[in-house]
Amino acid sequence: MSSDLAIESAGGERMRINMGPHHPATHGVLRLIVECDGEIVSSATPDHGYLHRSIEKIGECVEWPMFVPYTDRVDYVCAMNANLAYCVAVEKLLATDKTTAVQVPRRAEVIRVIVAELNRISSHLVAVGAMSMDLGAYTPFLHGIAQREGVNDIFEKLCGQRLTYNYITIGGVGFDLHTGAVEEIESFLAQFEKEMIRFNKLITTNTIFRDRCAGIAVISAAEAVAYGLVGPNLRGSGVDWDIRRDEPYGIYGELGVRVPVGQGYAGRTGKVGDCYDRFIVRLLEINESVRLIRAALKLLPPAAEKPADPVGGFQADVAKALRKPPKGEIRVRTEAPRGEMGYVIVSDGTKTPYRVRCRTGSFTACSIFNKLMKGIFLADIVTVIGSFDIVVPEIDR
Amino acid sequence: MTLGPAVDALAQWLSGPDPAWWAVGAAIVAVWVLPVLAVVFPVAAIGQIIERKVAAAMQRRHGPNTVGIDGIVRLVVRLGGFFLPRASQDRLVERICALPGLGLLKVLGLGQLAADGVKMIGKEDFIPAGTDGLIFRAAPYLALTGAFLPFAVIPFAQDLVALEVPVAALYALAVSGVTVIALLMAGWGSGNKFSLLGGMRAVAQVISYEIPVGLAIAGVVLWCGTMDLHQIVAHQYNGEWYSFLGWNIVQSPFLFLLACILFFGGLAECQRTPFDMAEAESELVSGFNTEYSGLRWGMFAMAEYTEMILVGCLVSTLFLGGYQSPIGENWIITLAPWLQTILHVGIFAAKFTAFVVLMVWIRWTLPRFRVDQVMRLCWLTLVPLCLVCLFGLALTMLLANGTVTGAAFGRLPAMQHLALGPVGYLLAWAIPVAVAVVLIVLARRKYGQMHPALRELTGGAS
Known part of the structure; x- marks a missing residue:
């Protein structure tokens, strides 16, 4: 990659700036090679690989359930969703053969939705908070992080971890809900909704914030599809597509997911698919997640004695099936906060996968950066990066 | 004094x-x-x-909140009581720290200031390779100088001023411009592209915003007919117990607007959010002071805080009656001079501190403008608004007094005569305020519509 980046001369009076890998606004170790003419950017090329940990290669060396903790590290901002994507994929693989098929207990399915949506909330809080911080407003970020702590507290009681949970397992979840979890989640949601109203009054409807995001980095719907954007970035451009609704997995089909899309929320100066639309879509998704959690809590069946109980249990017995899974190749996609998180897993019938490959939203989002960043201001680069909510471990894996 | x-x-x-x-x-x-x-x-x-x-x-x-006085006490006891056994030294420290009042110091975290100071002074004076040596090293001193020079003419009380200059307002405006040279030097001398960009942004911004600031000061000069800050303060004395009604800011809506412009222009000149283009930590790492550390960085920080206080002082002096009390100033000036001075300094400090708090509040609430938005705000909004205000002010004076030459007044007990009668006073407020209200309502009707989804996000509030 670096060889074609080594441009002999920048030409004219251009200045080349390395934004990153150590830069406050690149959300980790993304490196952008920015060429600019004063404050105007003429090109910005992302350079990846600073956080590569060979997770996909590791997947070929460890047994099926042992890969779950590694999925946490693919995207540590929404580790529950990352767990879920892999586990759903393996379950789908096991379901190709009647002898190995596992039925995930109903209670586990509901718990999965609850934790996945809670994690979506906390992930989006980081996204909107970090974007407002990139635009110079530090206080909303801390208010968002304070709410994220509430989610982390619930998860800590649930599985002992605050960041990389390793909670969702193949065939269910690691532990049943702890005593009082339902009340805790409900009281968290009640205060969270009030806090979000305050957050939105503080930053979302702020004129300076809106004017900085409106009309910046506009992506048309066709472009968004062509560049393979996913998740809120795709929906921000007005494309009505959400895996949870359109290819439902788990119990999402029963919940009736409502999908917010970009509509030019900034008003007069805004266009469909600008940075402000992507930001607002995330906030609306937070509200939708709150609704989904409440709906899921209503569906939660009472706990049963046996963990493997098909209704009230939390973990189906998969040990035997995973020793000799069916051969084949499975592709599954799920809706993570940063869009589609897809897993392609190839099994050769042994207890370790033949190939595990994941497809993440941040990686494809980077492909459109250079196009979007031509001709914008240097200050807008951070707006664009923030609006895409990239998480660098997801790019490099 | x-x-x-x-x-x-x-x-x-x-x-x-x-x-x-x-x-x-x-x-x-x-x-x-x-x-x-x-x-x-x-x-x-x-x-x-x-x-x-x-x-x-x-x-x-x-x-x-953690750095209290106990660390200092421990240090003093260790040095002073070196002959005592260690255990009794510790006991002594505990005894002293248990005294009532010292705990409060710890809660307020005031010890942090001392700790920060010691840390800054104690750090290595690191100068990266590739810097322009002299320029890099000189910039912090110049920044601090530029920030402190204007204080020479600020009247803190009736007779408490370092330097009596008849053109004090002009002097303050002129010498505060020195800071921008320091920022440019820091940006250039650091040998870092982020610093360079920060320095250039600072220059463009500060020079631009000096125009609305200068025009706002010119409005006061026009109204009061003098550049002497002492006389401007004296001009705002009305000799009644409700002394705040004599302040410039309530004399005319144009003066009120000019006060706002001076405050926001000052905010931009000391590079505070939402105008912190030059630092912009998420864009330019830390802008012009990226390569600075230790005491040199501390000088920039001190210059920034000093400039904030300077803006507070200028707005207070020019528009808020300076060191005068909002009520009962006529009683205060009958007191003994030393008591007067103490009261005036306290009142003045309260005024500029309120502005500093306001600036801090703004900083931690608002996001940052973009470079072009800052420039547009200055040249397309503030400068024309200043000109309109100056024109309106001159018109008011012409209609009320038949002249646009403000009368110069002497020192404090000299009474200010209300230039406008009660009716004129009312009209001077009513007409511009009515125009402004109509404009705001029209603007809201045209541009202020919020998307329904946003209304839902903010809990139904418009």
């Missing part, structure tokens, strides 16, 4: 035979440098502690 007599004495002594030059040096240090330092550090410290405490309160955290 001016420094004049001391300087005169010094000059007299210098002109005598065979001065001992080391004594001259010491005297200069004693007379000039020490008082300046004695002001510099507390002023910057006040700004710092306000900043950290307000930010902490807004972000629902404690802020500095």
Whole structure:
């Protein structure tokens, strides 16, 4: 990659700036090679690989359930969703053969939705908070992080971890809900909704914030599809597509997911698919997640004695099936906060996968950066990066 | 309380035979440098502690709260009581720290200031390779100089001013411009592209915003007919118990607008959010001071806080009656001079501190503008608005007095005569306010519609 980046001369009076890998606004170790003419950017090329940990290669060396903790590290901002994507994929693989098929207990399915949506909330809080911080407003970020702590507290009681949970397992979840979890989640949601109203009054409807995001980095719907954007970035451009609704997995089909899309929320100066639309879509998704959690809590069946109980249990017995899974190749996609998180897993019938490959939203989002960043201001680069909510471990894996 | 007599004495002594030059040096240090330092550090410290405490309160955290006085006590006991056994030293420290009141110091985290100061002074004076040596090293001094020079003409009380200049307002505006050279030097001398961009942004911004600031000051000069800050303060004295009605800010809506413009222009000149283009930590890492550390960085920080206080002082002096009390100023000036001075300094400090708190509040609430938006705000909004205000002000004076030459007044007990009668006063407020309200309503109707989804996000509020 670096060889074609080594441009002999920048030409004219251009200045080349390395934004990153150590830069406050690149959300980790993304490196952008920015060429600019004063404050105007003429090109910005992302350079990846600073956080590569060979997770996909590791997947070929460890047994099926042992890969779950590694999925946490693919995207540590929404580790529950990352767990879920892999586990759903393996379950789908096991379901190709009647002898190995596992039925995930109903209670586990509901718990999965609850934790996945809670994690979506906390992930989006980081996204909107970090974007407002990139635009110079530090206080909303801390208010968002304070709410994220509430989610982390619930998860800590649930599985002992605050960041990389390793909670969702193949065939269910690691532990049943702890005593009082339902009340805790409900009281968290009640205060969270009030806090979000305050957050939105503080930053979302702020004129300076809106004017900085409106009309910046506009992506048309066709472009968004062509560049393979996913998740809120795709929906921000007005494309009505959400895996949870359109290819439902788990119990999402029963919940009736409502999908917010970009509509030019900034008003007069805004266009469909600008940075402000992507930001607002995330906030609306937070509200939708709150609704989904409440709906899921209503569906939660009472706990049963046996963990493997098909209704009230939390973990189906998969040990035997995973020793000799069916051969084949499975592709599954799920809706993570940063869009589609897809897993392609190839099994050769042994207890370790033949190939595990994941497809993440941040990686494809980077492909459109250079196009979007031509001709914008240097200050807008951070707006664009923030609006895409990239998480660098997801790019490099 | 001016420094004049001391300087005169010094000059007299210098002109005598065979001065001992080391004594001259010491005297200069004693007379000039020490008082300046004695002001510099507390002023910057006040700004710092306000900043950290307000930010902490807004972000629902404690802020500095652990560094108390006990560390200092421990140090003193260790040094002073070195002959005692260690255990009794510790017991002594515990005893002293248990005294009532010292705990409060710890809660307020005031010890953090001392700790920060010691840390800054103790750090290595690191100068990266590739810097432009002299320029890099000189910039912080210049920044601090530019920030402190204007204080020479600010009247803190009736007779408490370092330098009496008839063109004080012009002087303050002129010397505060020195800071921009320092920012450019820091940006260029650092040999870092982020610094360079920050420095260039700072220059463009500060120079632009000097125009609305200058025009706002010109409005006051027009109204009061003088550039002497003392006389401008005296002009705002109405001799009644409701003394705040004499202040410039309530004299006319145009003056009110000019006060706002001066405040926001000042905000932009000291590079505070939402105008912190030059630092912009998420864009330019830390802008012009990216490569600075230790005491040199500390000088920039002190310059920033000092400038904030300067803006507060200028707005208070020009528009808010300076050191005068909002009520009962006519009673205060009958008191003994020393008591008067104390009260006036306290009132003035309260005024500029309120502005500093306001600036900190704004900083931790608002996001940052973009470079072009900052420039557009200055040239397309503030400058025309200033001109409109100046014109409106002149028109008001012409209609009320038949002349646009403001009358110069003497020192405080000299009464200010209301230039406008009650009807004129009402009209002067009513007409511009009505025009403004109509404009705002029209603008809201045309541009202020919020998307329904946003209304839902903010809990139904429009």
